[in-house]
Amino acid sequence: SSVLTQPPSVSVAPGQTARITCGGDNIGAKGVVWFHWYRQKPGQAPALVVSDDNDRASGIPERFSGSSSGKTATLTISRVEAGDEADYYCQVWDSSSNHYVFGTGTKVIVL
Amino acid sequence: EVQLVQSGGEVKKPGESLKISCKASGYTFATYWIGWVRETPGKGLEWMGIIYPGDSETKYNPSFQGQVTISADRSINTAYLQWNSLKASDTAIYYCARRALRPEAWFDPWGQGTQVTVSS
Numbered sequence: 001s002s003v004l005t006q007p008p009s010v011s012v013a014p015g016q017t018a019r020i021t022c023g024g025d026n027i028g029a030k031g032v033v034w035f036h037w038y039r040q041k042p043g044q045a046p047a048l049v050v051s052d053d054n055d056r057a058s059g060i061p062e063r064f065s066g067s068s069s070g071k072t073a074t075l076t077i078s079r080v081e082a083g084d085e086a087d088y089y090c091q092v093w094d095s096s097s098n099h100y101v102f103g104t105g106t107k108v109i110v111l
Numbered sequence: 112e113v114q115l116v117q118s119g120g121e122v123k124k125p126g127e128s129l130k131i132s133c134k135a136s137g138y139t140f141a142t143y144w145i146g147w148v149r150e151t152p153g154k155g156l157e158w159m160g161i162i163y164p165g166d167s168e169t170k171y172n173p174s175f176q177g178q179v180t181i182s183a184d185r186s187i188n189t190a191y192l193q194w195n196s197l198k199a200s201d202t203a204i205y206y207c208a209r210r211a212l213r214p215e216a217w218f219d220p221w222g223q224g225t226q227v228t229v230s231s
Contacts, residue, residue, distance in 0.1 A: 051211070087155075089156055097172075098214075105156070
């Protein structure tokens, strides 16, 4: 089955840049893979941050940006603030299995 | 405003049945797929399955096929997730979420989540 791997945690000082990677070798064998990103704050439901690799969702500041290359994507958070502390998940549709796959999740810790 | 509102938390015993709901508002319910996602501390988010309320076409993650049933009632704009016989391992938070129009798309918005606790 498909697996999207993320680092378990990323620690960053306020004002610095956090980068979260997401990748899977056996996803999307039939074509282009689109990566989407969600933020989940403690006690809340996940919420969309970036869709289609790099489109920010409504209300998401420009400090959040996404990029991808083949079967790997990166969510970058610039000028990190204390309020960015949360769990972040990537998600794709795996065309080879017709299923949706979430990444393993990354906890962003603001020092 | 597009909104998904889920039913409240449940505490059940192993072997009991359960049906939780997800009521949609602010858009044409029949024309967007609704997915269900499980959250557990050990495994994070897992996609369980998805339903198209327009014709009730349903697709399941093989890991959940046969374990749960996803359904929808267009007359009341509500999607459901049900179990016939709960296990302790079903203890989790369950979210519904609307999928954007393309198959390869994202889920937005999400319901607030329903905590299901299964314990003897």
